[in-house]
Amino acid sequence: MTREDLAAMLGGQTTACGPARDALRSGGAFVIWDGLVPANQVTHTYRARLRITQKRGQQTQALAATVNILDQAGDALLRIGRIDAADTSWTFMLFLNATTTAVIACTAVARPNPASSRSSIDPG
Template identity: 55%
Template sequence: MNRADLAEMLNQQTTACEPAKAALLGGGDFVIWDGIVPGQQLASIYAARHRRARKRGTKTLALSATVDILTQHSTAPLRIGCIFTPDRTWAFMLFLTEDARVILACTGVRKTD
């Protein structure tokens, strides 16, 4: 997948899509990993990450909405991707359909020093 195709898929799935798209178009690194993960497993993992982020005060974007979307797609096999801001202060996790043609959700997490 190329940068332009990925940018085109980042719409308004969550509020993290716009800053993820800006990071991508601003030259940030990105990857879409091979393999699939069950939606139910991702929903559980990201629900736990959401709890930890709130407890630690880690800044996130659309993590709660992403957990909701992953829960709605719990029976689907999903593909994962990531976009980093050029300065690597933010990582945006992408959750795509198995064929990687549609982004279902996007969340951002600010890296801590």
């Protein structure tokens, strides 16, 4: 799949799709993994991620909406993809149909600022 093919599939499925498309077109790295996974299995994982990010106060985009879409997909088989923003500020997770011809849902999680997570102790 090409960058432009994927960008064309990122429409209005969730509010994270537009920013994901922008990240992709701005040079963000992307991957669509081989293999299929049942939507209900992914729903369980992302429902847990929703609870964890809410508890931590971590910024997300369309995570609750994505969980709802995945829940409605039942046992349909999906492919999973990822886009990392070029500035490393966001990671977008994509859920595509089994034939990789449509994005079903998209969510994003803000990545921690690398500068703020470094130790203030100088090892030298």
